[in-house]
Amino acid sequence: MDLSLHIDRRARTPLPLQIAYGVQSALIEGRLPPGARLPSTRALAERLGVARMVVVHAFEWLASEGYTETSRGGGTTISKGLILPQSPPDLKQAPERRTDRLPPTSPVVDFRPGLPALDSFPRTEWRSALNHVIRNAPDDAFGYGPIEGLPKLRRAIAEYSSRTRGLPFAPERVVVTAGAAQALSLILRVVHVSRALAIEDPSPVPVHELAHLHGRSLLPVAVDDDGMCTGDLPSGESAPGVIYVVPSHQYPTGVVMSLSRRLALLDWAAKNNAYIVEDDYDSEFRYDGMPPTALAAMDRANCTIYVGTFSKMLCPALRLGYLIAPEPLIDRLLETKWWTDRGGPVIDQLALTHWLESGSVDRHVLRTRKLYARRRNALVSALGAAFGARVRISGVPAGMHLMASFDDLADDEEFASRMMARHGIALYPASRCAIAYTQNKNSLIFGFGHLHEEVAGSAISIIRDELLRV
Amino acid sequence: MDLSLHIDRRARTPLPLQIAYGVQSALIEGRLPPGARLPSTRALAERLGVARMVVVHAFEWLASEGYTETSRGGGTTISKGLILPQSPPDLKQAPERRTDRLPPTSPVVDFRPGLPALDSFPRTEWRSALNHVIRNAPDDAFGYGPIEGLPKLRRAIAEYSSRTRGLPFAPERVVVTAGAAQALSLILRVVHVSRALAIEDPSPVPVHELAHLHGRSLLPVAVDDDGMCTGDLPSGESAPGVIYVVPSHQYPTGVVMSLSRRLALLDWAAKNNAYIVEDDYDSEFRYDGMPPTALAAMDRANCTIYVGTFSKMLCPALRLGYLIAPEPLIDRLLETKWWTDRGGPVIDQLALTHWLESGSVDRHVLRTRKLYARRRNALVSALGAAFGARVRISGVPAGMHLMASFDDLADDEEFASRMMARHGIALYPASRCAIAYTQNKNSLIFGFGHLHEEVAGSAISIIRDELLRV
Structure with missing residues (x-):
């Protein structure tokens, strides 16, 4: 019998639990077969150098769990009826996780x-926003928040997107997400799933990957100096159901979609019952004049889903973004969001609201x-x-x-x-x-x-x- | 022509942008038809009571976007070639979002x-953890974190689950999630998707809903005083691929699964190539003695996925939880997680790590x-x-x-x-x-x-x- 118990007095695990888990491991690993007799509490306490009560507590737990039974002589034995779990088949052994390893060389x-400029993230201001929120929020704020995001934050985002991008949407159409990635994932999961996703060619690799992971067929559309060549979009049966574009600063070319193309795209989408996903990830950083009109601001047919993020504006670590969708899509987007996170972190949402309202973001x-x-x-x-x-x-x-x-x-x-x-x-x-x-x-x-x-x-x-x- | 421009000097939107967006709206709403002539900058500036340069800036933007052109007489007119977007069809109008309304009566x-006890959430300690982290974290911490969670946090969770639940797993098997909800959603999306999900009957309604939303067929299994009646689990063709259980405190009955049932379940799962999802959401709050053995601690066949959460232990607002999965599943779980959030909020993860390491959680x-x-x-x-x-x-x-x-x-x-x-x-x-x-x-x-x-x-x-x- 190989009990090989070790006690670590510096560990935070209480001593009785250390002993109990030690016996349990010996049992599960087959070192203590059913019927094996355990040492007496007194002998074990002496061997381990602990008070006898420590061992008594451990043995009580083992007995209450059903691991052990008291034999006629008064000793403690491992229960005879236990079906010990199978040994692990070798094929389930696997190497260490790849993502835990550093890349071969780190770039200089x-x-x-x-x-974004991570070294200019305003730590002090963000700390004080968090401090303010944690001090003053009602107790409820530490519970579950609504799936769609806090009402205050949705109002602040609607106000922000109205004054910076001219978007005329009510807060009810804003959904707070875990960054633009979640927004896009929700959209791909919900909107016209049987129809193709049209995408600018070239376009961001993560969007290709996301489409691939969702099993959506990709329809690449060429980009010229005026942005996506909307004239190439097929109509009728083969019309894509969703068009992903970055009209204000195409990725990677940086082209701005011309007004006539933007209007043509909106017109095409309305006629083909398709949705446009407008990824507007960096309009805040427009250096020469004001940002171009958002597609969503010109959309009268309710066919645009606008995606914004705070990852570029503040920092990626926050994992907060938003989408503004036509009303008929909101319920399905939220249902899908419910699976994946049951609503975003509330304290972070409150701090962000505080930032938006106080003008710190500006x-x-x-x-x-x-x-x-x-x-x-x-x-x-x-x-x-x-x-x-x-x-x-x-x-x-x-x-x-x-x-x-x-x-x-x-x-x-x-x-x-x-x-x-x-x-x-x-x-x-x-x-x-x-x-x-x-x-x-x-x-x-x-x-x-x-x-x-x-x-x-x-x-x-x-x-x-x-x-x-x- | 109905330009009806309004200027709000108290608004944060710069005045030129207010004018530009005003003209844009009038245009999109059809109040300014193509060919219509805009007032001169001087006249409009006078009417609005702003400096002429403000209007000049707005008009420059309208021209650069292509909304307007300069007519022969030197005046500014709306471009003739514009295809204005369709008017919204009435059917796309929809009522206000249901979730924005309060329930008819709020319970007293x-x-x-x-x-959990939201009013005893330790605000001061959590603030100081956040302050510590935001002050001392390297700049990188404000970027994107790894999908699987921060290595430090995964180590702290492995250590915590080892000393409180006797789980013998390496940090590489820990995945940090947005609460237990995301953990369960990832599992349902990835593991034996074509096979049924067995579930205790009765069991938590959100799990029924989640299974339904994922389109998984449910196999209800009765619960008696010893927990799930594992003898009722069918083998062979109709064997479920995943079994969801709460063995330490069944919901809603509160029954603890007996040791023999736990061992029988592990044995059944190993023989039927199925996975067990062990939801262990409240073992921290065990009042009479030590918590029962976790299934995952007894599993030698690598068939248990352990799900833990910080929503009960700390607060739901945090939206942090974890799963500990067999190695062969980790990559697929992470791939699916990548779609939905591209990794959790880094600052919150750092603060939680600090809390786990410092003993504040204990x-x-x-x-x-x-x-x-x-x-x-x-x-x-x-x-x-x-x-x-x-x-x-x-x-x-x-x-x-x-x-x-x-x-x-x-x-x-x-x-x-x-x-x-x-x-x-x-x-x-x-x-x-x-x-x-x-x-x-x-x-x-x-x-x-x-x-x-x-x-x-x-x-x-x-x-x-x-x-x-x-």
Whole structure:
């Protein structure tokens, strides 16, 4: 009999529980067969150096659970009737989780797009918003919140989207989500599920993946200098049911969809009973003038679902975003949301409401817009200085990324691997975003929101040296 | 032409944007037809009482968007080529959202089960955990966290479940979720989706709903004093693929599954290649002795998915829980989780980690366990004093609810409606939790975690008066 009990006096687990769990493990692992006799409480207490009552408590629990029975001689034995669980079949053994491992090398400079300036997240203000909320919220606020988000937050979002984007929607049409990812996932799960999803080509890889995971067929539509080529959308039987677009700052090209295309898209959607998903993830960061009109602001046919996020405006760690959907879709979206999270974190929602209402968000956006404009200008200058007329840059009027196309770049994937391996500089090939259309392999996406000017600048010099082999 | 522009100087929207959005609305609503001539900037500025530059900025934006063109005489007219969006068809109009309306009457006393003592949520300690985290976290913490949860939190959860429940699992098997609801939803989406879900009968209504929403067929299995009647589980072709159980404190009956049944269930699952979902939502609140062994602690065949939550232990507003799954399922669970939230809120996860590591959670559980024990005792006494031998109470050794069966209760649903209508007391009929088996309609579920003793006590008197018509 191999009881091999160990006691750890520094552990937080109470001693009787340590003993009980030790016996239980020995039993489950087959080291204590049914019928085996346990030592007396006195002997075991002595061996372990604990008070006898500690062992008595442990043995009481073992008996009450049915693990042990008292034998005629007064001793304690493992119950005879126990069916011990099967040993694990070898095939269920599996290696350590992949995601727990670090990537082979961590980049020294990372041009990853979509990351805001994490080092300028206003910690002090966010702390004070949380403190305010936790101090003053009614007790109810610590319970379950409504699936659709707190009424106060929905009102604040409706007000915010009205004054910054001209959206005329009532708070009842706002659904608070766990970021834009959840919003998009809910939409793909609910809206015209048997019809194709039309998508700009190129477009963000996570959207391709999401569509794939949801088993939706993708209809890629080309993008030119006016945005999605809406004339290519098929009508009738093969009309897609949902069109995903980023009209204010297409990803990755940065193109703005022209007014006539926007109106044509709305018209097409109304005629084909389709929904448009308008992803408007970075309109806050428009550097030269006011942001272009949102599709949702021009939609009289109730066919647009507007998706906004606080991940870019504040920080991704918050996991809060929203969608504004036509009334007939709200119930189905909420039913689906109920499965996945039963409503978002209430305290965070309250703090965000406080931020929106107090104007902190506006001040933060103003501050970071200036910061990003500076970083954008520095990056554009660095690219210009390094490559002159041999680079073309697009998408600079807004957001936190630009796309650069190089005369001297033949294979963006190969070059990105080379830069990572040789210099630890992470680059993002634009050709990855292509679906059906042949994408030139001469473009890279540069995220600059989180990158200090001097870091980006010196990385551009290294890129030039490598690309031009000077 | 009806431009009807209004300026609100107190609004946060900049004046040029107010004017631009005003013109845009008039245009979209058809009040400004293509070709219509806008007033001069000077005239409009005078009419609105703003500086002329304000109107110039607005008009520049309208022109850059393509809404307007400059006519030969130098005036500004609405572009002729615009396809204005369709008017909304009447059928897309819909009434206000149902969930925005208050319930007809709010209960005065609410015996709702599953709500912890929200008024004893340790606000000060939670604030200081958040403050600590926001002050000290590296910048990266404000970015996206890993889908599976922060490595630190997964380690802390593995440690916690080991010392409180004897679970022997590595952190790599822990997935942090948005509460138990998300955990269950992920499991239903991923595990043996073509096979039935076996469930205790009666069992929690949200689990019935979740199964229904996921389109899974339900196999109800009776519950007796030893818990789920595992002998009733069919083998072979019709064997369910997933068995959902609450072995440590069945809901709503409060029965503890006996050791022999637990072992039989594990054995059955291993033989039938099925998974067991062990919902262990309230083991922290065990009043008389140590909690019963978790199924997951006895499972050598890797067939148990353990689901825990911080909603009961701390508060539902947090929306954090976890599952501990066999290694081969982790990737698929995470892939599905990626659709729905792209990882949970990082700051909250860090604060929770801090709480688990610092021992704050243990102290909080200890405090609330005493509080709940007091509330439970008071409720049991009040029921005993009011009904004597005419009531039978079950499920009292743990958790935050008990079930009471009354000799004098014929129809729990009818009685609950009556109590709400006449006295504003919300009661929860146990028969609602039944699926296939005929449930006696003489039982009510009493949640007591959030209810002050005196409130619960006086409500019991009113219930007695109404039920016994004294």
